[in-house]
Amino acid sequence: MSDSQSDTVDLSARSSRVSDAYVRLKDEILNNRMPAGFQAPEPDIAQRLGMSRTPVREALIRLQAEGLVELVPRRGARVLPVVADDMREIYEILTALEPHAAAVLAARSPSAADLAPLETATCDMEAALSAEDLRAWAEADDRFHRALLDLHGNARLSAIAASLYDQAHRARMVTLKMRALPHQSTAEHREILTCLRNGDAEGARTVFTAHRQRAARELLNILETYGLPPL
Structure with missing residues (x-):
């Protein structure tokens, strides 16, 4: 496999991990298993999902853009309330x-x-x-x-x-x-x-x-x- 093909496979696998983390976290939030006010450091959230920290971090950034969570420096992520x-x-x-x-x-x-x-x-x-x-x-x-x-x-x-x-x-x-x-x-x-x-x-x-x-x-x-x- 060439270097370019290897890079493509790596990027695809990373994208898949991020998508998986995103879908699973959103389901936790939308169905209130991670209710409003829930807050945890990113490593704890990654452990909850049985995943590495990097895809979880990227998934949380997407969820923050959608108004579902807030990333708090040095404190991890907090699920936002329904306002x-x-x-x-x-x-x-x-x-x-x-x-x-x-x-x-x-x-x-x-x-x-x-x-x-x-x-x-x-x-x-x-x-x-x-x-x-x-x-x-x-x-x-x-x-x-x-x-x-x-x-x-x-x-x-x-x-x-x-x-x-x-x-x-x-x-x-x-x-x-x-x-x-x-x-x-x-x-x-x-x-x-x-x-x-x-x-x-x-x-x-x-x-x-x-x-x-x-x-x-x-x-x-x-x-x-x-x-x-x-x-």
């Missing part, structure tokens, strides 16, 4: 982007095959609600929103929304048990899907806007009233 002002800004952006994307998608009269991921996610939400499995419901809800933007097809819009979804998902996971069961939200997802199936662009926009505005009010009310609740 009402941050959520207000995030939901304002999502309320502007998602209803527009849904309207554009509906205007294309998507096929049943196109909408299959949304149908699956909605059915999974309904099944999880019946079982009162809030974690499964939140996962299916997250999948619905990501799939819709994937269908819309604007890669830049999806990239912008992805980090916002991560933060919104974490807030939702923290507050799920402080709300009533999400019957209304589940029904709204079914209604959005019906509008998409019927090619009803304005209906999709209207329902989606109301859905995001209501969800924002509920979440912000909890955060402003109670702050970050315990797990």
Whole structure:
């Protein structure tokens, strides 16, 4: 193997290790196994993952850019809290982007095959609600929103929304048990899907806007009233 080929293999392996560390750390944070306020030196975090320190350091830098952690000199990394002002800004952006994307998608009269991921996610939400499995419901809800933007097809819009979804998902996971069961939200997802199936662009926009505005009010009310609740 030539030196250049060896360098390429080394870079690829390093990138893979960093990606693995990033995915695993993000999962720990989003599902509150590393809750808000969790702080540890980088060697301890690397040991937690069973990895070397370098890829963990690079993964933490990525997570800091996404607003999930803060790197504290000589103290390692700290998982940032869910803050009402941050959520207000995030939901304002999502309320502007998602209803527009849904309207554009509906205007294309998507096929049943196109909408299959949304149908699956909605059915999974309904099944999880019946079982009162809030974690499964939140996962299916997250999948619905990501799939819709994937269908819309604007890669830049999806990239912008992805980090916002991560933060919104974490807030939702923290507050799920402080709300009533999400019957209304589940029904709204079914209604959005019906509008998409019927090619009803304005209906999709209207329902989606109301859905995001209501969800924002509920979440912000909890955060402003109670702050970050315990797990």
